[in-house]
Amino acid sequence: MSAKIYRPAKTAMQSGKAKTHLWVLEFDQEQPRRIDPILGYTSSGDMKQQVRLTFETREQAEAYAKREGVEYRVIEPKESARQVVSYTDNFRFNRIQPWTH
Secondary structure (H helix, E strand, O other), rough: EEEEEEEEOOOOOOOOOOOOEEEEEEEOOOOEEEOOOOOOEOOOOOOOHHEEEOOOOOOHHHHHHHOOEEEEEEEEOOOOOOOOOOOOHOOOOOOOOOOOO
């Protein structure tokens, strides 16, 4: 049984950063998914794949994995480099591109 520990990224659909400060432990897939021949649904008998545990810190997530004997890997979060842009920069006299409508 193996798992991955990571901190989720900000959703691309909204500008908020909710739920990005928690660390998540997700179990990896142990059995391959199969397609139901009658209905065509994708299913799996692996119940641990549905489990998603959240922790306040990375150390707590690692301690849980060690205590339960789960093999784990940590995926480091990538910090976004936010560019500061001001509305007034559109009207600077030394602007590189000329301002037009």
